[in-house]
Amino acid sequence: MRKTNILTAVLVCSLLTLASAQSSAPAPTFNQNIASILYANCVTCHRPGEVAPMSLMTFADARPWARAMKARVLAREMPPWYADPQVGNFRNKPAIAQADLETLAAWADAGAPEGTGAPPPPPDFGDGWSRLMDRAPDLVIDAPIELEVPGPGEVPTFTVWSRLPFRDDRFVEALQLAPTNRHVVHHASLSIGDLPPKTRLGQAALWPGGPVLTGVPLLGDGQPYRVASNEEFGYPLVFYVPGGGFLRFPQGVAKRLRRGQYLSWGMHHMGHGMAEKTRMRLGVWFAKRGVHHEAETMTANLRRIVDGKEIVPDARGRVQIPNIPPRAENWTITGLITFPDDVTLYSMWPHMHYRGKDMTFTLVRPNGREETLLRVPNYNPNWQVTYELEKPLRIPARSTIKAVAHYDNSAKNPHNQAPDQEVIWGPQAINEMFIPFLEVSVDKDNLRFEGVDPR
Numbered sequence: 283m284r285k286t287n288i289l290t291a292v293l294v295c296s297l298l299t300l301a302s303a304q305s306s307a308p309a310p311t312f313n314q315n316i317a318s319i320l321y322a323n324c325v326t327c328h329r330p331g332e333v334a335p336m337s338l339m340t341f342a343d344a345r346p347w348a349r350a351m352k353a354r355v356l357a358r359e360m361p362p363w364y365a366d367p368q369v370g371n372f373r374n375k376p377a378i379a380q381a382d383l384e385t386l387a388a389w390a391d392a393g394a395p396e397g398t399g400a401p402p403p404p405p406d407f408g409d410g411w412s413r414l415m416d417r418a419p420d421l422v423i424d425a426p427i428e429l430e431v432p433g434p435g436e437v438p439t440f441t442v443w444s445r446l447p448f449r450d451d452r453f454v455e456a457l458q459l460a461p462t463n464r465h466v467v468h469h470a471s472l473s474i475g476d477l478p479p480k481t482r483l484g485q486a487a488l489w490p491g492g493p494v495l496t497g498v499p500l501l502g503d504g505q506p507y508r509v510a511s512n513e514e515f516g517y518p519l520v521f522y523v524p525g526g527g528f529l530r531f532p533q534g535v536a537k538r539l540r541r542g543q544y545l546s547w548g549m550h551h552m553g554h555g556m557a558e559k560t561r562m563r564l565g566v567w568f569a570k571r572g573v574h575h576e577a578e579t580m581t582a583n584l585r586r587i588v589d590g591k592e593i594v595p596d597a598r599g600r601v602q603i604p605n606i607p608p609r610a611e612n613w614t615i616t617g618l619i620t621f622p623d624d625v626t627l628y629s630m631w632p633h634m635h636y637r638g639k640d641m642t643f644t645l646v647r648p649n650g651r652e653e654t655l656l657r658v659p660n661y662n663p664n665w666q667v668t669y670e671l672e673k674p675l676r677i678p679a680r681s682t683i684k685a686v687a688h689y690d691n692s693a694k695n696p697h698n699q700a701p702d703q704e705v706i707w708g709p710q711a712i713n714e715m716f717i718p719f720l721e722v723s724v725d726k727d728n729l730r731f732e733g734v735d736p737r
């Protein structure tokens with residue numbers, strides 16, 4: 283007993299010495315310590331023309347934010363990430379070292395000194411393509427139109443199409459959807475699919491009364507092709523929101539883009555002070571080495587359950603999900619997909635609109651054992667994040683992925699503009715969606731891809 287006490291005393295003494303040594307250590311300064319932390323973790327968003335409200339590129343930019351930065355990083359609110367840290371490991375989770383958090387905090391506590399000398403050179407953002415790749419995209423596909431966004435206000439959501447410029451199917455390891463001018467793009471989505479036979483791309487009004495531009499599919503009779511309001515075109519490839527828009531697969535896994543298919547570019551613009559031009563672009567990285575797994579987009583909502591009842595198709599084959607009543611605070615829906623074959627799961631993307639509150643993905647194995655794969659407890663519709671598993675997950679045949687989502691249509695939801703309205707299902711921002719996206723490969727198909735030349 284005695285011995286332990288002495289030992290503790292010695293320990294405490296040496297800790298105290300350490301602590302006092304630390305407090306007399308020179309305070310961190312912007313030039314020596316802080317700039318490099320901000321460059322590595324923050325300035326992809328916090329720089330002029332980017333999504334975040336203020337730049338953190340220079341001492342003058344960052345100094346007024348020292349206390350706010352300390353608060354936000356210690357609360358783990360910045361860099362933004364919405365998954366429950368207790369569940370799953372994700373390879374795109376922003377990793378900021380604990381030591382760096384403490385350095386940011388110590389800098390704020392010391393009054394945010396600049397330090398002597400000069401800060402390190404700022405990072406080179408190149409042309410805006412993801413720095414997670416070892417090279418620039420192999421191909422950049424431009425959207426068929428450049429849009430001039432007039433003064434302040436919202437431009438109605440619209441879609442234009444272009445045909446894939448490939449003579450063969452191509453396999454891609456990464457895709458990035460990015461605007462040339464981020465300032466005026468609220469979000470954009472890129473889907474891929476087939477248009478009805480005899481369709482050609484021509485000119486038409488982008489929306490009733492809107493500008494006449496190119497990239498609109500015209501059917502055999504010359505009428506513009508329109509997707510029914512409760513349907514979607516093809517399947518989604520990538521979704522751009524500030525800070526997002528990048529999709530990649532592990533080595534040897536790739537997504538097939540089929541020759542002859544069409545890209546549909548859905549866009550939502552928001553004007554600010556003056557007229558500004560922007561164009562969406564798709565950066566494509568081809569898979570360079572043997573592709574052995576083809577990734578497919580699936581959704582964990584092939585069956586849907588509301589209020590304990592499964593929503594079954596009506597006589598005309600249409601699935602009608604009940605509307606979300608006005609002011610409902612915790613409206614629940616469950617979606618299921620059961621895999622007939624062994625599959626490998628790569629990533630999950632919970633997609634909802636402004637009433638989305640939370641979503642949880644659970645694996646139910648054939649023996650009934652459950653395992654939570656992803657929990658997003660505070661869903662933020664402005665950050666459409668694809669959660670990439672650190673290690674792809676093998677899932678045995680006859681397993682189910684269950685996705686449970688809650689919606690808040692009350693005034694308590696800060697994103698909700700109209701709590702007195704019933705919410706219908708559909709692709710417009712004022713409608714709701716429930717799409718638990720999965721990127722999966724079907725294992726038995728994969729031998730087919732062994733040795734495929736991805737070019």
Ligand code: HEC
Nearest residue numbers: 323324326327333334335347350351354355360361362525
């Ligand atoms: C993926 C983009 C992104 C990254 C990376 C990011 N931020 Fe932010 N940050 C934002 C956006 C967008 C906002 C405004 C919305 C909000 O407050 O959530 C914001 C807000 C903030 C605010 C609050 C500003 C205010 O008005 O009070 C602080 C402070 C902040 N960020 C600090 C940081 C720091 C420090 C880092 C790096 C450790 C960082 N952010 C990384 C996008 C980002």
